[in-house]
Amino acid sequence: xxxxxxxxxxxxxxxxxxxxxxxxxxxxxxxxxxxxxxxxxxxxxxxxxxxxxxxxxxxxxxxxxxxxxxxxxxx
Numbered sequence: 529x530x531x532x533x534x535x536x537x538x539x540x541x542x543x544x545x546x547x548x549x550x551x552x553x554x555x556x557x558x559x560x561x562x563x564x565x566x567x568x569x570x571x572x573x574x575x576x577x578x579x580x581x582x583x584x585x586x587x588x589x590x591x592x593x594x595x596x597x598x599x600x601x602x603x
Contacts, residue, residue: 546559547559548560548561549561568587571583571587572584
């Protein structure tokens with residue numbers, strides 16, 4: 529290794545750059561997200577594993593709709 533030659537720049541691995549929640553142009557991705565709210569865990573635990581993903585999407589839809597309505601009432 530030649531000490532007079534500059535080292536190439538170090539580029540982080542893509543996995544290191546990935547956020548747990550990625551909001552893209554028309555979709556959202558959730559990776560390795562840990563939720564430690566007992567109420568949420570218990571709600572999803574009572575749902576069949578094959579339906580947990582759609583139940584989570586529905587819960588997000590309902591929650592976001594409620595949050596938007598609350599914001600509109602305040603303004």
